Amino acid sequence: MNGVEGYMYPNEITLYWSVLIVLYPFITGLVAGAFILASLERVFRVEAVKPTYRLALLTALAFLLVAPLPLVLHLGHPFRSPEMYFTPHDTSAMAMFGYVYLWYLMAVLVLEIWLDYRREIVLLSQQSKGLLRWIYKVMTLGSNNISARSLHIDERVGWVVTLIGIPSAFLLHGYVGFIFGSIKANPWWSSPLMPVVFIFSAMVSGIAGVMLLYMVLTKMRGQKIDMLCVDTIAMYMFYIFVIDFSLEMLDLIHRIYEADESFNSLNFMVHTKLYFSQIVVQICLGTVLPLLLLFLTQVVKLPEIARKRIYATSGCLAMVGVFAMRWNVVIGGQLFSKSFLGYTTYKMSLVTREGLLAAIALTILPLVFLWVLVKLLPPWPEKSAHQGAAAD
Amino acid sequence: MNLSRRHFLVLLPAAAVAWESVLAGTPEASPNYTMSDHWWGMLIDIPKCIGCGNCVRACQTENDVPDGFFRTWVERYHRTDWHLENPEVISPDGGKEGFPAVKEGGEGEYFFVPKMCNHCADSPCTQVCPVGATFISPDGVVLIDPKYCLGCAYCVQACPYGCRYVHPEKKVADKCTLCYHRITKGLTTACCEACPTGARQLADLKNPRDPIHEFLKTHSVQVLKPQMSTGAKAFYNGLDGSVR
Amino acid sequence: MSVFKDAGHLFRFAGLFVIAFLIFLVVRHYVVPKSFGQYGHYRGAAIGEIASHPIKFAGHQACEDCHTDIVDVKTKGKHAHVNCEACHGALANHAADPTSVTPVKPDTAVLCARCHTASAAKPKNFPQVDPVDHANGVPCETCHNPHSPAIGADVAAGGAK
Numbered sequence: 001m002n003g004v005e006g007y008m009y010p011n012e013i014t015l016y017w018s019v020l021i022v023l024y025p026f027i028t029g030l031v032a033g034a035f036i037l038a039s040l041e042r043v044f045r046v047e048a049v050k051p052t053y054r055l056a057l058l059t060a061l062a063f064l065l066v067a068p069l070p071l072v073l074h075l076g077h078p079f080r081s082p083e084m085y086f087t088p089h090d091t092s093a094m095a096m097f098g099y100v101y102l103w104y105l106m107a108v109l110v111l112e113i114w115l116d117y118r119r120e121i122v123l124l125s126q127q128s129k130g131l132l133r134w135i136y137k138v139m140t141l142g143s144n145n146i147s148a149r150s151l152h153i154d155e156r157v158g159w160v161v162t163l164i165g166i167p168s169a170f171l172l173h174g175y176v177g178f179i180f181g182s183i184k185a186n187p188w189w190s191s192p193l194m195p196v197v198f199i200f201s202a203m204v205s206g207i208a209g210v211m212l213l214y215m216v217l218t219k220m221r222g223q224k225i226d227m228l229c230v231d232t233i234a235m236y237m238f239y240i241f242v243i244d245f246s247l248e249m250l251d252l253i254h255r256i257y258e259a260d261e262s263f264n265s266l267n268f269m270v271h272t273k274l275y276f277s278q279i280v281v282q283i284c285l286g287t288v289l290p291l292l293l294l295f296l297t298q299v300v301k302l303p304e305i306a307r308k309r310i311y312a313t314s315g316c317l318a319m320v321g322v323f324a325m326r327w328n329v330v331i332g333g334q335l336f337s338k339s340f341l342g343y344t345t346y347k348m349s350l351v352t353r354e355g356l357l358a359a360i361a362l363t364i365l366p367l368v369f370l371w372v373l374v375k376l377l378p379p380w381p382e383k384s385a386h387q388g389a390a391a392d
Numbered sequence: 393m394n395l396s397r398r399h400f401l402v403l404l405p406a407a408a409v410a411w412e413s414v415l416a417g418t419p420e421a422s423p424n425y426t427m428s429d430h431w432w433g434m435l436i437d438i439p440k441c442i443g444c445g446n447c448v449r450a451c452q453t454e455n456d457v458p459d460g461f462f463r464t465w466v467e468r469y470h471r472t473d474w475h476l477e478n479p480e481v482i483s484p485d486g487g488k489e490g491f492p493a494v495k496e497g498g499e500g501e502y503f504f505v506p507k508m509c510n511h512c513a514d515s516p517c518t519q520v521c522p523v524g525a526t527f528i529s530p531d532g533v534v535l536i537d538p539k540y541c542l543g544c545a546y547c548v549q550a551c552p553y554g555c556r557y558v559h560p561e562k563k564v565a566d567k568c569t570l571c572y573h574r575i576t577k578g579l580t581t582a583c584c585e586a587c588p589t590g591a592r593q594l595a596d597l598k599n600p601r602d603p604i605h606e607f608l609k610t611h612s613v614q615v616l617k618p619q620m621s622t623g624a625k626a627f628y629n630g631l632d633g634s635v636r
Numbered sequence: 637m638s639v640f641k642d643a644g645h646l647f648r649f650a651g652l653f654v655i656a657f658l659i660f661l662v663v664r665h666y667v668v669p670k671s672f673g674q675y676g677h678y679r680g681a682a683i684g685e686i687a688s689h690p691i692k693f694a695g696h697q698a699c700e701d702c703h704t705d706i707v708d709v710k711t712k713g714k715h716a717h718v719n720c721e722a723c724h725g726a727l728a729n730h731a732a733d734p735t736s737v738t739p740v741k742p743d744t745a746v747l748c749a750r751c752h753t754a755s756a757a758k759p760k761n762f763p764q765v766d767p768v769d770h771a772n773g774v775p776c777e778t779c780h781n782p783h784s785p786a787i788g789a790d791v792a793a794g795g796a797k
Binding site for chain 2: 669672675676677678679682683685686687688689690691692693695696697715717718719721722723725726750751753754755756757758759762
């Protein structure tokens with residue numbers, strides 16, 4: 001009967017948070033993770049990952065620009081969203097979205113990118129023609145000062161921005177974890193660990209994402225992949241992944257041990273409705289397998305080609321695993337009844353505002369934005385010599 | 393039916409006053425109603441409920457509740473020797489058309505539990521609203537402002553009792569309003585009006601003459617999910633431990 | 637002041653923020669509803685709007701003000717505490733304009749059965765029968781006055797008007 005097994009409160013049968021709400025934390029997670037990778041070089045002086053610094057920032061920006069879209073598409077009244085800016089409710093974690101997003105976008109990401117690229121922007125505004133020239137001119141904010149001293153100031157200020165950006169990134173993604181973790185009505189979500197697990201899995205996905213993009217784009221440009229760079233990235237990804245895995249296991253073991261009133265119902269759900277997405281995809285394929293593969297690269301000296309393949313495979317699996325984690329949290333949290341007596345089914349539609357096609361489009365859109373950003377603000381030195389529109 | 397002229401003359405101004413309030417839409421709900429004089433709740437007397445579903449139908453009529461969603465619903469529990477561990481609960485279409493008859497001679501007894509918004513004094517749903525579209529009124533009724541609600545459904549997720557839903561056409565959150573438009577005019581809620589056995593009774597905790605005070609002192613009364621500490625104001629007499 | 641000369645671009649960037657913030661404050665002043673914050677973090681006018689919803693059930697007091705003869709019969713019988721609209725449905729429109737809206741008499745075959753069909757699930761002391769065994773198609777009001785249903789309680793069987 002309409003996908004319900006056992007007893008659900010009548011209003012619980014429909015799921016109110018769809019795949020778009022799964023996508024949103026995945027996207028902001030990529031933003032936060034990409035930024036953390038960038039900060040590795042900028043703040044923690046890990047020189048090896050410098051080749052990915054600018055790419056990581058552009059990736060973060062591309063995904064951040066798309067981040068509000070799944071939320072807006074989900075709202076019953078999207079045009080009322082400015083209310084979150086005008087009358088944010090100070091007891092609601094969700095209310096901080098507007099301000100945290102704007103802060104992170106303008107005062108962290110855009111500012112840092114602008115400061116890092118300012119020299120190129122000024123030069124390009126003088127060398128370009130037509131519409132492009134105007135775009136660059138606007139981006140200079142009317143200042144053509146690229147003296148050594150001004151660039152030095154940029155560098156210092158940029159360092160501070162990145163430093164502030166790290167807790168800002170944690171806030172941008174951690175508040176989402178708190179949105180779920182603070183709901184006492186839902187035992188699948190309610191946990192103080194939730195924001196921490198979200199942040200660490202976000203870092204895994206963001207770092208994996210930038211690593212994959214770097215490898216793919218470098219190949220597309222016909223250049224050689226900097227192995228020291230990807231080796232270092234993979235190492236950090238491995239360590240963060242270990243922490244993430246430990247946190248998720250801690251949550252699981254704690255649940256099983258305490259076995260509170262919700263345990264039987266949730267346990268049954270994990271073994272039936274969520275079996276594929278949680279056990280198979282998230283845990284086995286998305287966490288354990290990439291961890292084992294990365295572990296291999298950390299303890300055994302493997303040839304370059306093998307390492308590249310393992311990094312690429314682990315990166316893809318990790319990103320799928322992190323997406324599955326968001327799915328299992330959001331969708332899983334709505335599949336069981338708060339009476340602990342039943343389960344419902346998520347009927348994902350195809351062509352509606354909150355359907356599968358919309359989700360796919362929103363996943364591809366950041367890549368389109370990234371393509372535009374890479375053209376506009378080339379992350380690699382040899383491209384800046386051209387007018388930005390040369391290759392492909 | 394004989395309507396004497398005297399009766400008619402008495403009626404007319406009363407109806408006129410009520411109608412004026414309906415048309416007025418002013419912040420003070422109607423003349424003679426002061427919000428701070430009231431603190432509303434509901435008393436639900438489980439042994440009296442016969443599961444007729446009158447309340448569910450009346451609520452739908454009074455409040456234009458869309459099909460498939462419920463501002464109030466009735467559950468039926470089967471009392472067996474291990475129903476505390478494993479309750480058997482049904483609520484066919486929320487109990488709107490009552491429940492299928494049970495043949496005599498079966499095992500165990502049954503009881504009915506009407507459910508609704510508990511108008512919690514410490515409601516987790518109003519806590520999470522990002523914009524202030526849902527709130528508890530000064531007289532203790534948790535309400536939704538349909539002109540301000542974004543339809544984000546965060547409040548729906550936060551309610552431990554499952555009493556909220558998103559209206560399929562209006563795309564805003566919706567739920568029991570304790571018939572606010574009625575109680576502010578001295579009427580009772582639609583569900584209480586329709587209940588044939590008095591299983592549902594509106595209660596005004598600030599009114600010293602309200603029977604709820606005596607009832608709470610003399611009966612074994614519970615709220616749903618007390619461990620959630622929501623300050624629920626729907627009080628259940630004779631609530632079985634198995635009720636979810 | 638040469639440091640400011642080389643940091644001019646930063647002041648421009650900050651300037652954008654200041655301008656945006658000022659615009660935000662102005663827009664906010666006009667957009668936020670006037671009654672917001674009147675009683676709490678919500679639009680105070682919403683309370684009045686909700687309180688103004690149309691009423692569908694008149695409430696038994698409104699019925700009893702006119703239909704005193706029915707009240708006389710009902711208050712002495714078993715259905716004393718069953719409100720009028722529990723059986724007759726929502727009739728605020730009739731109460732507001734009695735002559736223009738004539739209520740339809742409920743069909744007892746459906747109405748009475750809803751409460752009184754026997755079920756082991758109902759409380760034991762609640763009057764309930766199997767409609768087929770008990771009446772076998774005979775309308776309930778043939779023997780029971782709906783306003784005072786106990787047999788013999790009200791001799792004028794055949795129902796009220």
